[in-house]
Amino acid sequence: MVRENRYLKLMKEIYLKTFIKRLNMLAFAFLLAYSLNLLSAPSLQILALFLAFILFYSSVYFYNDLIDYEFDRKRKPVPEQKLLVKGFFSKEEYKLLFLFSLSLGFLLLLSFNPMFAFGSLFLVILNLARSHVPSLNFRIVSIFFVELINLILFWFLLTGEVLNAYVLPLFSLYSLVYICGFHVYKKNKKIDRKSAKLYAIPFIIFAYLSFPVLLERGIIIALSLGFLLHTLCVWAKREGDINMLTNVSMIGMLLSAMVFLSYPFVLAHAWQEKGYLSVKMESLPEDAVYLLYTQPKNLLGELNERCKEINETFRNLGSVFRV
Template sequence: MKMKNIFFNSIMASLPKNVIQFTFGVLLLWLITGTFEISIAILGAAAFVITYSSVYMYNDVVDFKTDKRDREKLKWKLIASGDLSIKKAKYLALTFMVAGLSLSFFVNRWFLSIMLTLLFLNFLHTSPRTRFKRSVAKTSVNMTAIEFLKYSTGWFALSSNILQFPFWLVLSVSLIYTTGYMLYKFKFKGREIKSKKILFWIFGVLSSVSYGVSIFLYGFPLSLLFLITIAVTTFVFFKRIKFVSYRTGNMMFVGYLLLSVFIFSFLILMNPVVAELNDRIADEIDLQTGKFSGTLPEPLIQSIEDISNELKKYENLEDIEKTLNSTIRETLT
């Protein structure tokens, strides 16, 4: 194997993205709960990156014939370029999977379960027997689930808390990422996007609603407002220069750029001045939300409170596990 292949391949190309996605969950946990264990975070990051490396190896094995016809991919797809044999690639995939899952076992059982689920969903995405990646509809659902779990790994490596888990924010980011992935994977342009306008409208509405809910629900509205401003500005700029989104290099550049900005938008809260401004905005949002809630019909308010109280019964994953075990025992007896 050539020296450049060690640093320029499917795994290394995706390494920064995976590290950022894991860090995202860790950062959210720290911002919301105020604490995290750095040793477990490092172990979890290593387990996540190593386990997920097997996915890229498996994908390269399955797609090597297709990759051979793509000049751009030939530069960094080792099997397609002939720099790595299929046999060695399979051994590498198995080694990464076993090593990564072994490390995941020492993080916690919930994290291990997430990693196993990610492997299964990626198998559905890539396997010749399922080939979800060939279907726009299947890809849209499966990839959203995959990205949701990936953005959640940092959180659940360190905590089983689901009461404070920022579900809507993670969902919005996953939907936005999946939209970008589909534009790249299926090489959608203007005409193709119009032909799939219902799908993109669904993703657009869901992303916007979940992101808007996040601004109101979570305690870092300034970060989210800053992020959406940068994202919209970037989109407008790329559209004006007629940026080709479906090229691999271009898509990787945009992905790393936006993910880096994403992390930065939360790190700025460490600045006391920015943190104070964020708190003021959050307090004003809470005040206006309270006023708005007071105008809602009493039956609707009661329904919302009932749902909230029901959800509060499950503070962490262990509570759900206990309820399920109890239900199963009652059913069997």
């Protein structure tokens, strides 16, 4: 049934939810960039590019809903954001919305930052391509790389770097948690024990490689608080249907984004003088320091030298675009 408020519904279910999810990712990348003293982009430039990116990236959801139409019809209950299946819009209207978001969003990105625009285009093409794969497991794996590339794009937006070995494990960890949520969403809250074990192995690896940044920079406090807020929101409505879980998850993501964005300014300056932010290595057993800090940091340091070479290549490429 088509309703009068369908465009408000469109703004809420597509554009606003895209904004919240991507804001959480941008805030996460911002926290890391700030803690590593690598933040370089002006605030207005970040805001303009981010809003253009939201418009551009929203085209993915219109396209996916067109491709997944028959699958979504069989879901019980049908997720609220599936406006096409719910009859708010026709397929022809959805095709126009897809083209509008795709074309206008890309033109805006191209006018602001060509390198970021073409990186975003690659991300969207990758996302559209995975929609044609029937295997849910393959889609889940592909989304891991989609989210990882999205975080790398935001890192580039904030710092001008394409790769940084010290943040890649944390980006991978974030992407892994995201696809766990996607798995639950697609399975309508059901995830088997075998899948949980498969997620546990890379989680442990990425968490281990994240220790140097987490311990030295003290951002483990902000990350833990953000994760806790999101978890509490979802846990509070764990008995609800998938629509309820999706909505409270959006609230949790928004709250955690606020923590990530405000932490450097509200908490870090207040606590830094007292030394509460970083873990004092001398207070830990020598073996623990070597295992959890020295060893992974040395490995990441070697990888980061390779990353610097890649970054230099992209800087040269970016100068060509500017010319």
